[in-house]
Amino acid sequence: MASPSLLLLGAGNMGGALLRAWLGKGAIAAAKSAVVDPNPSIPVLELCEAHGVAVNPAEDPGYDVCVLAVKPQMFASVLPTLDWPRIAETLFLSIAAGTTIETIGHLLAERAPGARVVRTMPSLPASVGRGVTLLCEGGRLRGGDRDVATALMAAAGETYWCRDEDHLDRVMGVTGCSPAYVFLLAEALTDAALAQGVGPADARRIAEASVTGAAAMLAQDGRPAAALRRSVTSPGGTTQAALSVLDDETEGLRPRVNAAVEAAYARARELAS
């Protein structure tokens, strides 16, 4: 399929980030696409205006793809109201945490019986083309649907097809949630700089530059994270002393990150029920 016409339902943090990636890469047919959101932000309005994307159109001409980017709690009230010509032919991509393909199918059943639904879990760095999106499907896709979904999400960064929904729920704590862990690290380093007597503006500047510098090196160097970590850590030096705290076997970062990913999985299960 050439770039699909697309309806984005919900242009908040994540929907807006994806829209920016798609328009930047020409991944959607902008003039045939639309955004529906009760309060679109100014950056979203400017983006739509620049690319000729309709915002809250009075009439829907119909769309090849509809991306469901509202909060999971909104699905039950919003999905049954969706309607446009040939809606039963539209491919649906959900980005919501938890909500299952079966639930989405039920909510669309009146107007789009047997809807083809792909569940995805993108991540916020999609806004700079550096996201990671997990995808999975429920067995109803037609030939070409998988390629359409992959191409859309590849415009926002890396993609990975999970074997099923449970797998997606398990891995999302590694991808969709993890930008927050990295931002938290930047916050913690800023706090640590403050605690060592650095002024607030400089504390933020040197902490954030430390995180983005390490991330840029990880992206460009080619060596795996473990090798880069070893190259910072002089035997018997200061980093080794620091890592003896941060990389403690039972209370350090690795078991805590594992526990965080498990907590995200548990919450995804709750949102699904």
Ligand SMILES: NC(=O)C1=CN([C@@H]2O[C@H](COP(=O)(O)OP(=O)(O)OC[C@H]3O[C@@H](n4cnc5c(N)ncnc54)[C@H](OP(=O)(O)O)[C@@H]3O)[C@@H](O)[C@H]2O)C=CC1
């Ligand atoms: N944020 C993230 O990093 C990620 C989020 N997700 C998923 O993305 C989805 C959205 O999350 P996020 O972007 O953070 O949330 P936001 O609240 O930022 O975005 C949701 C948007 O939907 C709008 N909205 C509310 N009601 C409707 C409606 N009836 N029709 C159309 N739009 C509506 C909201 O408007 P208003 O604010 O006025 O209510 C808001 O702009 C969630 O399902 C979440 O699980 C997935 C991966 C990562």
Ligand SMILES: O=C(O)[C@@H]1CCC=N1
């Ligand atoms: O916190 C959430 O539920 C969403 C999904 C992943 C990132 N944000």
